[in-house]
Amino acid sequence: SAAKPPATMLNSLRECRNTPGQAHLPPRTIRSDSPLAPATRHMFLAGSRLLLSATDLANFLSCRHRTALDMAAAHGKLTRQFYEDPMLDLLRKRGLAHEAAYVESPGCQRIVDLSKVQNKQDRLAGTMDAMKLGAEVIVQGALGDDTWFGYPAVLKRVESPSALGGWSYEVVDTKLSRETKAGTILQLGLYTELVSAVQEKCPEYFHVVT
Numbered sequence: 713s714a715a716k717p718p719a720t721m722l723n724s725l726r727e728c729r730n731t732p733g734q735a736h737l738p739p740r741t742i743r744s745d746s747p748l749a750p751a752t753r754h755m756f757l758a759g760s761r762l763l764l765s766a767t768d769l770a771n772f773l774s775c776r777h778r779t780a781l782d783m784a785a786a787h788g789k790l791t792r793q794f795y796e797d798p799m800l801d802l803l804r805k806r807g808l809a810h811e812a813a814y815v816e817s818p819g820c821q822r823i824v825d826l827s828k829v830q831n832k833q834d835r836l837a838g839t840m841d842a843m844k845l846g847a848e849v850i851v852q853g854a855l856g857d858d859t860w861f862g863y864p865a866v867l868k869r870v871e872s873p874s875a876l877g878g879w880s881y882e883v884v885d886t887k888l889s890r891e892t893k894a895g896t897i898l899q900l901g902l903y904t905e906l907v908s909a910v911q912e913k914c915p916e917y918f919h920v921v922t
Contacts, residue, residue, distance in 0.1 A: 753863070755786045760788060766862050766899035774899070803888070811886040812866055814921050815851055826893060827852035832861070843867070846879050855906035864903045868919070875912035882915040883907060892920050 755768045760813030762783070772779045772861060784790045824842040829835040832854060850867040866884035874880035883903040885896060900918040908914040 716734050717751060736798070740858075743881075755782055757786055761858060763856070763861050764859060766902045770895040807886070807888055811851070814884075814886050815849055815866065822846075823850040823851060824849070825851040825853070833855075835863075839867070840910065843876055843881060850881070855903060855910070857906065857909060860906060861904060862903050862906060864907075867907065870915075872913070872916070876910075880911045880913050880915065882909055882917055882919065884919040884921060886921045889921055892922070896920060898908055
């Protein structure tokens with residue numbers, strides 16, 4: 713399915729950077745060595761700047777106390793604990809297989825896959841290079857600015873002119889669920905804003921593949 717992103721989805725997040733935290737951070741059932749671990753998918757400090765992710769956006773809107781705990785962890789006041797969860801591992805593998813099936817579908821050529829690039833800056837640079845070169849599909853790239861960062865599952869080229877050239881990109885996410893959740897819309901809205909900043913054009917749609 714495809715949806716047009718609202719003009720802005722970020723106004724309610726202005727408070728997120730100023731929420732204090734004082735409690736104990738509960739354990740998360742994600743492997744600490746997983747590329748999906750909160751260490752790479754949740755807020756963190758870059759020098760004196762607090763960088764926020766789409767997950768932080770959803771967490772803030774659902775529970776500000778959760779944001780307070782995450783901020784405390786980002787500032788080193790609390791320690792995150794991680795536990796292996798076989799069910800979560802299985803769901804992650806199924807999700808990656810679903811994504812791969814979409815990317816490998818007929819018609820997808822000139823695919824740039826950045827999923828194995830672990831360094832955040834290298835993945836950001838690789839994504840920018842692929843967009844400028846006009847890759848048809850960019851898998852597991854990275855986008856970011858002075859406040860936000862994220863790892864969109866797929867950036868798909870569309871033949872609509874932008875600052876990149878005669879093409880631009882729209883965000884695609886693949887989900888196992890048959891229902892699109894509010895958190896997914898928030899995530900895609902954020903990624904769409906980050907894509908807009910790179911190509912100097914707001915994508916007309918974002919997409920959810922179930």
